Amino acid sequence: MRMLSRTAAALYWLGRYVERADFTARLVEATVRLDALSARPAGEAAWASALSVTYNDDAFAATGQSISQQPVARFLTLDMANPGSIVRCLEQARNNARAVRTSLTREAWTAVNRLWLLFANRQSPGGSASTLALVEGVMAEARGFEGAIHRMMRNEATLLIQLGAAIERADNTARLLDVKYHLLLPAGEAVGGVVDRDQWTTILQTVSAVTAYRWIYSEGLKPANVIDLLICRAELPRSLAACVEEVVEQLNALAKRTGLQGEADRMARARIARMQKTRAHEVIVSGLHEYLQAFIRENALLDAAIARQFRFI
Amino acid sequence: MGTRRAFDEIWGHGGPERPRPEFAELADWIASTPQAELHKRQQSAEATFRQLGITFAVYGDSDASERIIPFDIVPRVFLHDEWERLSQGLVQRVEAINAFLEDVYGERRILDEGIVPPELILNNPQFRPEVAGIRPPHGIWAHICGIDLVRTGPDEFWVLEDNARTPSGVSYMLENREAMIRLCPELFRSFRVAAVDSYGDILRETMRSVAPDARANSYGNQPVCVVLTPGHFNSAYYEHSFLADTMGIELVEPADLIVDDDVVYMQTIAGRVKVDVIYRRIDDDFLDPLVFRPDSLLGVPGIMAAYRAGNVALINAPGNGIADDKAIYSYMPEIVKFYSGSEAKLPNVETWRCREPDALNYVLDHLDEVVVKLVDGSGGYGMLVGPTASKAEIEDFRRALIAEPHRYIAQPTLALSTVPTVTETGLAPRHVDFRPFVLTGSNGVQVVPGGLTRVALKEGSLVVNSSQGGGTKDSFVLLPEGRQTQSQVQS
Numbered sequence: 001m002r003m004l005s006r007t008a009a010a011l012y013w014l015g016r017y018v019e020r021a022d023f024t025a026r027l028v029e030a031t032v033r034l035d036a037l038s039a040r041p042a043g044e045a046a047w048a049s050a051l052s053v054t055y056n057d058d059a060f061a062a063t064g065q066s067i068s069q070q071p072v073a074r075f076l077t078l079d080m081a082n083p084g085s086i087v088r089c090l091e092q093a094r095n096n097a098r099a100v101r102t103s104l105t106r107e108a109w110t111a112v113n114r115l116w117l118l119f120a121n122r123q124s125p126g127g128s129a130s131t132l133a134l135v136e137g138v139m140a141e142a143r144g145f146e147g148a149i150h151r152m153m154r155n156e157a158t159l160l161i162q163l164g165a166a167i168e169r170a171d172n173t174a175r176l177l178d179v180k181y182h183l184l185l186p187a188g189e190a191v192g193g194v195v196d197r198d199q200w201t202t203i204l205q206t207v208s209a210v211t212a213y214r215w216i217y218s219e220g221l222k223p224a225n226v227i228d229l230l231i232c233r234a235e236l237p238r239s240l241a242a243c244v245e246e247v248v249e250q251l252n253a254l255a256k257r258t259g260l261q262g263e264a265d266r267m268a269r270a271r272i273a274r275m276q277k278t279r280a281h282e283v284i285v286s287g288l289h290e291y292l293q294a295f296i297r298e299n300a301l302l303d304a305a306i307a308r309q310f311r312f313i
Numbered sequence: 314m315g316t317r318r319a320f321d322e323i324w325g326h327g328g329p330e331r332p333r334p335e336f337a338e339l340a341d342w343i344a345s346t347p348q349a350e351l352h353k354r355q356q357s358a359e360a361t362f363r364q365l366g367i368t369f370a371v372y373g374d375s376d377a378s379e380r381i382i383p384f385d386i387v388p389r390v391f392l393h394d395e396w397e398r399l400s401q402g403l404v405q406r407v408e409a410i411n412a413f414l415e416d417v418y419g420e421r422r423i424l425d426e427g428i429v430p431p432e433l434i435l436n437n438p439q440f441r442p443e444v445a446g447i448r449p450p451h452g453i454w455a456h457i458c459g460i461d462l463v464r465t466g467p468d469e470f471w472v473l474e475d476n477a478r479t480p481s482g483v484s485y486m487l488e489n490r491e492a493m494i495r496l497c498p499e500l501f502r503s504f505r506v507a508a509v510d511s512y513g514d515i516l517r518e519t520m521r522s523v524a525p526d527a528r529a530n531s532y533g534n535q536p537v538c539v540v541l542t543p544g545h546f547n548s549a550y551y552e553h554s555f556l557a558d559t560m561g562i563e564l565v566e567p568a569d570l571i572v573d574d575d576v577v578y579m580q581t582i583a584g585r586v587k588v589d590v591i592y593r594r595i596d597d598d599f600l601d602p603l604v605f606r607p608d609s610l611l612g613v614p615g616i617m618a619a620y621r622a623g624n625v626a627l628i629n630a631p632g633n634g635i636a637d638d639k640a641i642y643s644y645m646p647e648i649v650k651f652y653s654g655s656e657a658k659l660p661n662v663e664t665w666r667c668r669e670p671d672a673l674n675y676v677l678d679h680l681d682e683v684v685v686k687l688v689d690g691s692g693g694y695g696m697l698v699g700p701t702a703s704k705a706e707i708e709d710f711r712r713a714l715i716a717e718p719h720r721y722i723a724q725p726t727l728a729l730s731t732v733p734t735v736t737e738t739g740l741a742p743r744h745v746d747f748r749p750f751v752l753t754g755s756n757g758v759q760v761v762p763g764g765l766t767r768v769a770l771k772e773g774s775l776v777v778n779s780s781q782g783g784g785t786k787d788s789f790v791l792l793p794e795g796r797q798t799q800s801q802v803q804s
Contacts, residue, residue, distance in 0.1 A: 002566065002581035002582060002584075002586055003581055003582050004563065004569050004579060004581055004582075005580045005581060005582055006566065006568060006569055006580075006582065008582050013507040037653065097544070098550075099544075099545050101545075101558070101564070102554055102558045102563075102564045109365075110364050110365065112366075113364060114364070156582075166640050186515045258582060258583060259583070260583060262580060310582045311566065311580070311581075311582050311584075313580065
């Protein structure tokens with residue numbers, strides 16, 4: 001039986017919204033730690049970049065609040081008026097899941113429902129400890145959702161959810177790097193210059209790569225390595241290379257199951273071919289910011305191609 | 314009107330100390346399981362329902378958050394012979410309902426022979442001239458009926474209401490049984506209970522049996538069947554998705570369907586797929602803006618043309634509201650007799666039709682004793698329960714009755730049966746009603762061995778509707794002695 005177009009769209013966006021909520025939670029967690037552990041309070045700069053990474057800078061500025069932990073953490077986690085907040089992402093995820101109940105197992109549905117229930121009646125994230133507990137809850141339940149998806153039959157439904165998640169993850173990692181790149185390559189300093197170690201750790205923490213870094217690079221923190229890890233290293237699941245590979249795998253599996261192939265497949269394969277030839281030092285030389293902006297744009301075009309190919313409505 | 318005189322289905326008339334002999338074991342279980350344990354199990358069931366999202370929204374509720382319907386862990390039990398007799402009455406009634414619908418939208422013999430006043434049907438807003446002359450596949454109109462019953466004694470069942478449009482509650486019947494098996498497995502060792510989990514299979518076979526035949530199907534021989542829901546904002550959405558799930562068929566919304574050249578298609582990622590049978594949970598009014606309400610955004614334009622052309626089967630058929638109607642209900646004994654040739658095995662509750670002057674006078678004189686209902690009401694709204702109403706409420710109804718007598722019927726306040734129910738202060742009898750589900754396909758009429766038991770949770774209350782605070786219980790139908798228990802498959 002062929003999947004409904006509306007169902008396909010809902011599953012894809014379910015994947016995107018849960019991934020977005022999870023990423024935002026990681027970012028808030030990493031920023032809280034940065035704030036807490038730093039010798040000088042990281043304060044405004046750290047929280048400003050957290051807003052920027054999640055495309056929330058203008059929206060927050062419009063609220064007129066000061067950029068500091070309490071208001072920004074609340075804005076990113078619990079603010080119903082902010083469409084990009086975690087609670088709003090989970091509301092969207094749940095609405096999409098509800099619309100396609102019959103495509104999900106009980107485990108998958110209850111995982112989404114549990115994610116959303118975490119926020120029922122929460123007004124404020126509270127202080128650091130309380131905020132950490134909240135975002136850790138999101139991350140744990142998001143892992144539960146991922147687990148439930150992996151235990152479902154490998155069919156169009158799970159493939160679409162994972163496809164949406166991979167597209168979202170690629171966008172998140174690229175954006176994270178793009179916003180923080182000025183930390184990695186400060187103007188006027190040569191590559192390899194002195195950079196705030198804590199800021200780097202925030203980046204690595206957000207993509208769960210702190211330990212991975214140490215295993216892959218036997219030297220201390222260096223900007224070129226961080227860029228290499230997050231763009232080119234497919235071993236790291238949140239790297240651009242890994243996301244690009246995952247997208248191709250899922251589109252191939254979807255093509256096998258549904259017989260549907262087209263422009264999205266072509267774009268995804270072209271992208272992975274280019275990625276396999278990409279070297280971090282070349283990206284740095286030709287312009288990290290330009291590379292990432294182009295990647296983000298192309299990712300958005302691929303998202304649109306997927307919607308057309310599967311006739312989303 | 315108190316619970317003192319009512320028949321308790323487990324305790325009989327003698328109270329907890331002297332239960333009905335057939336239920337000694339169950340009464341024992343109730344008495345010996347500690348209150349705290351019963352509470353705990355109930356809370357566990359409700360937590361599961363909440364996690365599963367088996368909720369509903371009450372329209373007009375300012376706190377429009379989702380509610381679960383309270384579940385009571387003490388089941389009611391039908392003995393095999395009681396159930397057999399009840400089933401025969403249900404089958405006879407549903408066959409008559411189908412014959413009636415075919416007749417009023419067809420030859421109208423029942424009007425010609427003066428059994429029912431013509432204006433009651435032809436002037437009735439529930440009568441849909443738009444479907445007159447349509448002959449649905451196999452002449453079946455009411456594929457799924459929920460017949461609401463009350464009980465006043467071991468073998469005294471009365472039909473309260475027929476539901477032939479979109480009877481709901483099946484998902485609660487199935488989920489309650491799952492909860493009971495999980496929480497009280499000991500009861501299933503003591504009692505041989507008929508399984509209800511075949512409902513999905515039976516319904517799917519019913520749907521397939523009424524597919525337009527001799528048409529080219531999209532997937533070889535299996536007709537394409539779908540459940541059509543208005544969407545996940547609808548208060549009964551959980552049930553719609555549950556039904557599609559248990560039957561293994563697609564759940565569609567109006568936006569997914571498109572009608573082209575009088576054929577209904579659903580929009581899939583691979584393009585259009587022809588649809589053969591639609592279990593539609595959208596009211597007639599909203600079903601097709603080209604035929605019924607033109608302002609409906611919930612409909613599928615052209616679906617009625619496809620139906621009329623015989624290219625798609627709709628269950629239940631549009632136009633069934635005329636059989637649901639409370640004014641027609643009062644003629645059901647005559648209707649059953651007309652089509653079956655015999656007296657109705659299941660009696661109606663005595664009903665006074667207020668459009669008749671004698672009946673109206675009787676009702677006005679006895680307002681504090683009767684239940685008055687709107688002919689076109691539902692959900693327990695617009696109802697007067699005389700014995701528990703205030704003077705002001707009674708006077709309001711008196712005025713309404715005098716102003717528009719044709720809009721009302723009245724029935725005596727029955728001493729509904731009770732079943733022991735978990736309350737704050739321990740187990741106590743609470744009034745219940747019952748809705749079994751009867752399925753009709755080209756393969757015959759089947760009564761599902763179980764149903765939805767609704768319980769009025771407030772002491773002495775007779776209002777069981779979920780939208781007004783009622784709860785539900787599981788309903789056991791016992792297998793005949795000597796039969797093996799059928800297994801319930803966990804999903």
